[in-house]
Each structure stands twice: as C-alpha cells, then as structure tokens.
Amino acid sequence: xxxxxxxxxxxxxxxxxxxxxxxxxxxxxxxxxxxxxxxxxxxxxxxxxxxxxxxxxxxxxxxxxxxxxxxxxxxxxxxxxxxxxxxxxxxxxxxxxxxxxxxxxxxxxxxxxxxxxxxxxxxxxxxxxxxxxxxxxxxxxxxxxxxxxxxxxxx
Ligand SMILES: [Zn+2]
Numbered sequence: 001x002x003x004x005x006x007x008x009x010x011x012x013x014x015x016x017x018x019x020x021x022x023x024x025x026x027x028x029x030x031x032x033x034x035x036x037x038x039x040x041x042x043x044x045x046x047x048x049x050x051x052x053x054x055x056x057x058x059x060x061x062x063x064x065x066x067x068x069x070x071x072x073x074x075x076x077x078x079x080x081x082x083x084x085x086x087x088x089x090x091x092x093x094x095x096x097x098x099x100x101x102x103x104x105x106x107x108x109x110x111x112x113x114x115x116x117x118x119x120x121x122x123x124x125x126x127x128x129x130x131x132x133x134x135x136x137x138x139x140x141x142x143x144x145x146x147x148x149x150x151x152x153x154x155x
Pocket of ligand 1: 036117118120121122142143144145146147
C-alpha cells in the first residue's frame with residue numbers, strides 16, 4: 001500500500017513523487033475493517049496541490065482493490081525541506097527548479113551562499129519575487145544565462 005501511495009506525484013512537479021518530497025508520512029491498514037489511512041504532510045500549508053494529491057492517492061488505492069481509503073492531512077510537525085530525499089533534490093534540479101540545500105548537521109541552514117541556477121549552475125542569481133508559480137516557490141533569475149527559474153523555498 002505504501003508503494004502504491006508512493007507512486008503519486010506532486011501535481012506541481014510531476015517528476016517528484018510524494019515519497020521523494022517526504023510528503024507521504026504513513027500508511028496504516030486496519031485488518032478488521034479493511035480500511036486504509038494514508039497520512040500526508042503538505043509542503044506548504046497554502047499548497048493547492050493537497051486536494052489533487054488526495055484524489056490521486058484515493059484513486060490509485062481504489063484502482064488496486066482498496067475501497068475504504070481515507071487521507072489524513074497532518075500539519076504537525078510541519079514539513080521541512082529536510083524531508084526531501086536526495087533523489088528528490090536531484091529530480092527537482094533536473095526539472096529546472098533549484099532545490100534547497102541540505103541542512104547542516106549542526107542544525108543551521110546554509111544561507112547566504114546564493115541559489116544555484118538549475119540551468120547553468122551559476123551562483124549569480126537574484127530573487128525576482130518571493131512567490132513563483134505557486135506559493136511554495138520563489139521566482140529567481142540567473143544573471144549569467146538570464147533565465148528565470150523557480151526555487152523550492154526552504155522552510
Ligand atoms: Zn543560469
């Protein structure tokens with residue numbers, strides 16, 4: 001069931017599964033009732049993607065014979081970019097979205113290094129807007145290749 005739910009992709013970044021994102025938190029199966037409960041933590045409380053993910057999770061489980069499926073949105077603890085898998089970070093960059101850096105072992109976030117352009121790798125980038133295509137992302141522009149790109153915000 002975990003593997004079925006893990007095939008659901010982020011509707012905003014279709015190369016990333018909810019497992020890559022760390023959005024998929026848990027799958028429980030109640031043997032007595034045959035009901036499945038899937039817990040997800042959205043990347044951002046304002047993400048409109050939640051409804052689409054919920055529908056997709058229910059859809060894929062229904063399609064595999066699980067009729068009683070509920071999706072629980074867990075908001076605490078809040079999702080952080082730490083939950084992004086390494087594979088997820090790589091896929092984000094390949095998709096043209098700058099991924100937040102991994103948190104250092106001392107718990108601090110490496111800020112001030114600039115955001116790397118996912119297209120040419122230049123660190124000469126600048127923020128155009130705090131909000132990109134969705135509230136989960138900020139809009140940046142690369143000063144070398146002049147290409148705008150989304151940055152998956154660190155939080
Ligand atoms: Zn660039």
